[in-house]
Amino acid sequence: MTALLELDGIGISFGGLRAVDDLSFTVNQGQIVGLIGPNGAGKTTVFNMITGVYKPASGTIRWxxxxxxxxxxxxxxxxxxxxxxxxxxxxxxxxxxxxxxAGCHLAARQHWWQGLLALPAQRREEAELAARTHDILRRLDLEGVADTPATSLPYGVQRRVELARTLAGQPRLIILDEPAAGLNDAESAALNDTIFMIRDTGVTILLVEHDMNVVMQVSDHIVVINFGRKIAEGNATAIRTNPAVIEAYLGRDDDEATAA
Amino acid sequence: MRGFKLDGLKLGALLWAAGLALPFALDSSWVSIAAFFAIYAITALSEDVILGRAGMFDMGHAVYFGIGAYVTAILNTTLNVPILLTLPLAMLLAAAAGALLSAPLIRLRGDYLLVATIGFNAIFVLAMQNNPGGITGGSDGITGIGVPSLFGLQLESQSAMFWLDWVLLGLVLLVMRNLDACEFGRALRYLKQDELAASTLGVDARKVKTLAFALGAALAGLAGTLFAVQLSTVSPSSFVFTESVTLFAIVIVGGQGSIPGVLLGTALMFVVPQIFRGLAEYRYFVFGIAMIAVMVLRPQGLLPRRRSAA
Amino acid sequence: MGTFIQQIVNGLTVGGIYALIALGYTMVYGVMRLINFAHGDLCILGAFVGLTMLTGSAGGGHPGAALLLLAFVVSIIAIAVAGVVLERIAYRPLRKADRLAAVVSALGASLMIENGIMLVWGPQVHVFPSNLLPATTWHVAGATISFIQVMIILASLVLMAALYLFVNHTRFGTAIRAAAIDQDAARLMGINVNRVITSVFIIGPGLGAIGGLFIGIYYREAYFTMGWTYGLYAFIAAILGGIGNIPGAMLGGVLLGLFNAFAAGYVSSSWQDAITFGLLIVILLVRPTGLLGERVAEKV
Structure with a gap:
């Protein structure tokens, strides 16, 4: 197993509040890694640091x-x-x-002037990328709504469109920020299949999720954080029985513990 | 959908081709108005690249129009450079100015960019008025700009100049249409809608925005050259802040990112006032009321961009 | 030394006027995130209304303090009403629309008011009577200070202090500040945001009318395009202090007035404006939120 993404002691503060502190974990090639923790634990902040939205105040991120x-x-x-x-x-x-x-943006090799002049090479590339887009739409069962304004669709479908957009970039690793939020039970179950389907195409996945069913079922490896610090790490069985995790959830938020 | 889009294009091509016949149907003062329409349409389309498509609030666009006009005027009157040569130079210098002025400001959001571009416009006009190095002619500007010659033919009649302007407008319209269907044009729209989401897809905001400013400025520089040739004179008063405001309003009133909208806006804001010259006193008063009325009744513009399909 | 003090007094006078007008820009921006491009024209409309009161009813004689006061009162009321009407007609319908629609509507309102002034009063420069105020002057350390300068400086200080107290120490002032931070949250807390916006369009143009009349009395002239020039200066002052920030507009106005006064001493007048605009761009580059504005981070 080769390490794809490594977080080494990263931390960040907002206005004196230590949102993430000395956090380290590794995402290996081909894994599905779940990052969980009670509300306000700093999960999204971790994602924002990995994807360059925030700059960590300390620590290193390696790719x-x-x-x-x-x-x-x-x-x-x-x-x-x-x-x-x-x-x-x-x-x-x-x-x-x-x-x-839009997800294909980086795959486009055309120069701006080729585009403005609509040169043959540019037209060819447009056709190729349109075909790639349609292919992804088919895989995620979105062909039927291809021409529909994206934000007029139900929430669950919009999530799938956003997922399709990340896949269009032919990613090595995708980071999913609460992909099950706002989904109904059927959609949530379908999401599990979609996540496995994506992993089977060789894409590594890191996800933050509140829905414990999703996390426990799909993750190979789970990292638990609370108040910006890592409190546990391991596979689903180990996490389920970890006393620190149980305390963090029972002590803070009953709903989530029962879901687990 | 596809068939309908093609019809829009055909209709546009037909209208453009019919426009070529205008000099046979109109007297020379009307041909001159049509020529000004073509020039201002190019300018407004160039503003649309920056404002309507990239979503950057440029309220100093007259600067690039002015740079184009002054470059041609100075090179032609002092060094006798022929117009067809000054034209690419004017575009290049305007583009360079657009890229340089915008580079430090590009990270500014919305209203701050708007205010900064107002500042650029004011400084540009003051600089032209103060006649630095004696090359801009101060408040009176520069007179005696020559006419373009093509294959040894002097394009000096009003009709010939109109045709030159009209052909160039046609080319700019083609470029604008291509912009819609290329990666650069789409990247502008991604950035306009959601800069953060766009950047996580790999859109290099700084590069794409600078390029948009350069392209918009280059097209404005082209229009500026045509403007200088049409009037055979340039002066600072043609590039004041009010002109920038008018260009800004054309794009918003017509419809952002909509070619027919911008053309209609140009006709309303530049051509209609020419028709009502006799009522000059009431013109801008009515104009102001009309701007409020259009925005209140149709905030998305008169001919908003259609949601394009696959 | 004499010229130094003279420039300070001149700068404070003009700065006080800028601050009075800048407050209108900044309060509207704070609550609505809208640059009210028509504000400068409203202020100059105030100068014209006041001028008509002064010249129309005096019949050539000495206007007298009572009439001067009446001119101010009528002008303030007229411009405040105009401000409220403007907001109802041109801005309120666009609150939920694309922000640029409101910007263009504001630009249209500016054109309408400016050219409306021209239609009513004509395109010529109007001269304010010279006998409005006592011609008293004081000589302090080589500088000459006129009665009008003292009046403008004192009046702007008093008005700014009053506004500051109103905004920071009354219930309604708190509502204004709350609406400026987050309109939706303010609405949920039971604040009538429409009333706040209306009040901002009374206070801003009301103070602006005073500023406009001061311009007329100080420079002794008024013409219809004046709103753009002075409006732009006041707007720069608002940016300098941090747009949306009330003490910032006061500070920005005074600083810009002083900056202009001193620039006038050293730079030829033809480049003076260019330097002011250069200053504007430098501020935007170095600290776009102005001297007193706060940085806001985008929520992801």
């Missing part, structure tokens, strides 16, 4: 052994690291097709 700490989001994307957002961020005025096509 295949190379230091990428503090790199800008656009540079992170070039590594093949893509994410979804907890609050879905689709392009509102665009169709589902256009949104997923």
């Amino acid at each position: 295949q052994g190379n230091d990428i700490t503090g790199a800008k989001p656009a540079r992170i994307a070039t590594l093949g690291l893509r994410r979804t957002f907890q609050t879905i961020r689709l392009f509102a005025d665009m169709s589902v097709f256009e949104n997923v096509r």
